[in-house]
Amino acid sequence: MQDNPTYGNYKGYYANRPFVNDPRLALLPPNFFREAVVLDIGCNEGRVTCQIAQQHGANHVVGVDIDPDLIRTAWRRRRTAWSLQEPESDFYHNDGRSFEPSQRNKHTAKGQYFPQAMEHMFGPVAIGESTPEDQTEFPHNLTFRTADWVKDGILDDEHGYDIILAFSISKWIHLNEGDEGLKQFFKKVFKFLRPGGKFLLEPQAWENYRKAKRLDSTMKEVGSTLQIRPDDFPEMLKEIGFATYERLGTTREGGGERPVDLYTKGLT
Numbered sequence: 386m387q388d389n390p391t392y393g394n395y396k397g398y399y400a401n402r403p404f405v406n407d408p409r410l411a412l413l414p415p416n417f418f419r420e421a422v423v424l425d426i427g428c429n430e431g432r433v434t435c436q437i438a439q440q441h442g443a444n445h446v447v448g449v450d451i452d453p454d455l456i457r458t459a460w461r462r463r464r465t466a467w468s469l470q471e472p473e474s475d476f477y478h479n480d481g482r483s484f485e486p487s488q489r490n491k492h493t494a495k496g497q498y499f500p501q502a503m504e505h506m507f508g509p510v511a512i513g514e515s516t517p518e519d520q521t522e523f524p525h526n527l528t529f530r531t532a533d534w535v536k537d538g539i540l541d542d543e544h545g546y547d548i549i550l551a552f553s554i555s556k557w558i559h560l561n562e563g564d565e566g567l568k569q570f571f572k573k574v575f576k577f578l579r580p581g582g583k584f585l586l587e588p589q590a591w592e593n594y595r596k597a598k599r600l601d602s603t604m605k606e607v608g609s610t611l612q613i614r615p616d617d618f619p620e621m622l623k624e625i626g627f628a629t630y631e632r633l634g635t636t637r638e639g640g641g642e643r644p645v646d647l648y649t650k651g652l653t
């Protein structure tokens with residue numbers, strides 16, 4: 386992958402961002418991801434994707450990114466997250482005699498139980514074969530794929546998703562593919578959401594496009610043709626078929642105010 390990050394495929398993207406608890410996820414209602422099948426488009430190094438799979442009780446989470454180097458880092462991130470997780474333990478009943486397998490459930494597993502230094506000193510903890518029972522538990526519930534999701538898509542798409550995330554990626558799709566490409570992207574998200582499915586979008590502001598356009602002459606050219614603005618997205622997504630729209634809140638990570646918007650597909 387080229388050094389010029391024309392897809393927003395920055396290396397070290399999370400160096401100056403919260404390491405463990407992403408503030409965008411904190412804006413969501415409790416149990417938002419519980420037992421859901423989730424797609425994280427433009428997952429970068431898989432930080433947010435790992436957090437959803439490990440700490441939010443999702444049944445299956447797929448992270449997709451166009452950059453194979455980032456996906457390799459994301460697989461490593463999965464192993465690190467597993468290595469730092471609180472071990473499962475058996476516990477005794479109050480009578481102190483009998484015991485049964487842990488009642489710790491996957492929704493409350495501590496992701497930062499061991500210090501990071503443990504993995505550096507002893508290497509990552511091996512991930513065992515998955516059994517039919519633990520397929521919806523971290524780390525078996527998490528997978529990563531390399532693909533240009535806008536143009537190609539991935540195998541998992543055919544089963545559909547309960548939740549699709551597009552955090553800080555709409556600008557890159559817009560500048561690479563133009564107004565029509567962005568519209569096709571939104572249509573595709575709608576298509577692969579199951580009835581009642583949710584689309585979480587963190588759109589970048591129009592002011593942020595200027596700097597990105599300087600990265601590449603094609604992007605500059607495409608950028609000069611754009612008629613659609615991020616403020617138009619709610620109307621555009623309504624036309625595509627989304628039934629409801631809500632601004633969940635804003636964060637201040639990554640420079641400036643960043644909104645997180647929730648769109649819901651109707652049940653029919």
Ligand SMILES: C[S@@+](CC[C@H](N)C(=O)[O-])C[C@H]1O[C@@H](n2cnc3c(N)ncnc32)[C@H](O)[C@@H]1O
Nearest residue numbers: 392393394427429450451452533534535552553
């Ligand atoms: C700025 S980063 C955002 C990372 C992450 N979503 C977050 O907000 O923490 C944008 C990511 O989208 C990826 N990306 C851009 N266009 C893509 C496409 N067409 N298909 C898949 N990934 C893409 C980039 O490689 C990059 O990792």
